[in-house]
Amino acid sequence: MLSLHKLVRLEQRGVVLVVAMIFLIIFSALAVSITTLAGTNVQIASNQHKVNSALLAAQSGLECGKYIVANTNLPSTPYNSVTIDQADETWTTLCKQVQIQPWIFGEAQQTSKEILTPATKFGDNDASFQIRFSRTGINTIRLEGIGIDGQISRQVGVNMSIQKEKDVLNYAVASRGRIWITGLSRVHGSIFSTWKRPEISPYNISGSSVILGTINTVLTLEQIRQEGYQLETLGVNDNPVCTNGRPLDGNYEERYYSPLDQIRSYHAGIVYSQQYEDMAGMDISDYNTDMYNTGLKVISPCPGAFRKVEYFPHAKLSHGGYSMPRDGTINNTPNRKLIRHVYENQTFKNALLPCNYNALFKNCTFEEILYIDCAKTDRPYYNNVRFEDCTFNGVIVSDVPEVFRWMHNCLYFTGEATFKNKSNIKEATILAPHFNVNFGNTNPKKTENNVITGAIVGGIVDVRGSAQICGTVISMCDTTQWSFGNVTNIGATLDDGGSETTELSDIEVINITPDPNQMLPSGIMSPIIIKLLNETYSEGA
Numbered sequence: 001m002l003s004l005h006k007l008v009r010l011e012q013r014g015v016v017l018v019v020a021m022i023f024l025i026i027f028s029a030l031a032v033s034i035t036t037l038a039g040t041n042v043q044i045a046s047n048q049h050k051v052n053s054a055l056l057a058a059q060s061g062l063e064c065g066k067y068i069v070a071n072t073n074l075p076s077t078p079y080n081s082v083t084i085d086q087a088d089e090t091w092t093t094l095c096k097q098v099q100i101q102p103w104i105f106g107e108a109q110q111t112s113k114e115i116l117t118p119a120t121k122f123g124d125n126d127a128s129f130q131i132r133f134s135r136t137g138i139n140t141i142r143l144e145g146i147g148i149d150g151q152i153s154r155q156v157g158v159n160m161s162i163q164k165e166k167d168v169l170n171y172a173v174a175s176r177g178r179i180w181i182t183g184l185s186r187v188h189g190s191i192f193s194t195w196k197r198p199e200i201s202p203y204n205i206s207g208s209s210v211i212l213g214t215i216n217t218v219l220t221l222e223q224i225r226q227e228g229y230q231l232e233t234l235g236v237n238d239n240p241v242c243t244n245g246r247p248l249d250g251n252y253e254e255r256y257y258s259p260l261d262q263i264r265s266y267h268a269g270i271v272y273s274q275q276y277e278d279m280a281g282m283d284i285s286d287y288n289t290d291m292y293n294t295g296l297k298v299i300s301p302c303p304g305a306f307r308k309v310e311y312f313p314h315a316k317l318s319h320g321g322y323s324m325p326r327d328g329t330i331n332n333t334p335n336r337k338l339i340r341h342v343y344e345n346q347t348f349k350n351a352l353l354p355c356n357y358n359a360l361f362k363n364c365t366f367e368e369i370l371y372i373d374c375a376k377t378d379r380p381y382y383n384n385v386r387f388e389d390c391t392f393n394g395v396i397v398s399d400v401p402e403v404f405r406w407m408h409n410c411l412y413f414t415g416e417a418t419f420k421n422k423s424n425i426k427e428a429t430i431l432a433p434h435f436n437v438n439f440g441n442t443n444p445k446k447t448e449n450n451v452i453t454g455a456i457v458g459g460i461v462d463v464r465g466s467a468q469i470c471g472t473v474i475s476m477c478d479t480t481q482w483s484f485g486n487v488t489n490i491g492a493t494l495d496d497g498g499s500e501t502t503e504l505s506d507i508e509v510i511n512i513t514p515d516p517n518q519m520l521p522s523g524i525m526s527p528i529i530i531k532l533l534n535e536t537y538s539e540g541a
Helices: 004-070 084-099 221-225
Strands: 114-116 128-137 140-149 152-164 171-175 179-181 184-187 190-193 203-205 215-217 307-312 336-344 347-353 360-362 365-372 384-388 391-398 410-414 428-439 455-463 465-470 473-475 488-490 507-513 526-540
Touching: 004 084, 004 128, 004 140, 004 152, 004 526, 084 114, 084 128, 084 152, 084 526, 171 179, 171 488, 171 507, 179 190, 203 215, 336 384, 455 465, 473 488
Parallel strands: 171 190, 171 473, 179 203, 179 488, 184 507, 190 215, 336 360, 347 365, 360 384, 365 391, 384 410, 391 428, 410 428, 428 455, 455 473, 455 488, 465 507
Antiparallel strands: 114 128, 128 140, 140 152, 152 526, 307 336
């Protein structure tokens, strides 16, 4: 018979065994849990890796799609918008461009509204991407990159618009020559001069003006350094400096101006080495306005008793005004004697002014289209037209002369011009390539009903007096052959060698605000483009 002591020891051993078994079970379960968790983490990490890989593959597909679009050659159009037929042709051309890619070999799956490329391997793993173009509207295409890694897929996409190239409308003023801005001018956007002669400054901007945008030039900073002027004062690392000599750091109101600076106004920075060759509307070869010259009523000539002699340029108003020539010793400028056909207190709708009328319109109203005829190539046929106190409820369009002659083909606005464009042609107020367009007081009442809207196109455009412009001023004449004069003049000066300004009292407030969302006017040949709408970018599974 076991003693009491042995029984106690046996009971203790039994308890220890049970406790050991419990701990063994707990640690076994914990080990299984850790192993399972580790396996889950590995799987999660693997899945996350596949997600990232699929997303990168999708983005790679999107970039390849952009490359295809950028290298698709599309036709040009002279119309203000892309027609349905042109949009269809654009879609067909894009699909052909997809099929001929060397890594597709014509194997993309294609329907009337969609084209999907075969899977293309991405990187060193099992990931691949596909590109899908979908025509979601007449002028809208959706580009998607589809990335796949195993069972994981990701998509990224962006919408694209079929439209005319209209980069020139991003600027408040765009000129093939020099730009002078003086007086109380306020430019609510960027400006661009393609003047390429570094020995003469492309800009002269007074301190009383304001440029609420960048100032762009095709000249390089190194080209300007070699001349006797500078556009702006630069410090260390070619950064603008403050009045205290320290870097500007975006505080443009504290910019320092030296006596050598040709730009002395507030502005948001100067951009050097800009390109313009592909910008529609900046070359005479871009223009053909014949489409406007149909169904118009020809304005009858005036009897001899209703004609008068004027000179251009003319004397000061206090010295005989329009009936006297300006002193030829001033800036060595010649004058032209004009026999003007005079029309007063009349209304013209869809009218054509024949060559050599050199008309004077006084207190007249114009509805829809006024077409100013001139010869494209034959020098004797011109039209120098003066508008005094006229109202414009439509658009002024001219024929397209090959050569710019500032005294011959001219649109000269005097008195108080009123603009209330009620026509269907909202994208332009004046379309007069190679004409001298010279505005005076165009908005004396400063009301919303008297604003020049859309593009103002001329060989050279001068804006004097008081004006409100919601659009782009385009001076499309290449003036690099002239060292003096022929300046795009915003404000009034007496010494630019070409301005018709005769009184410093012409200086008033000028406001110019570009409208990049506007259409480029018909009559300007422009490439059709497929433009990415970056704000529509999205990602998804």
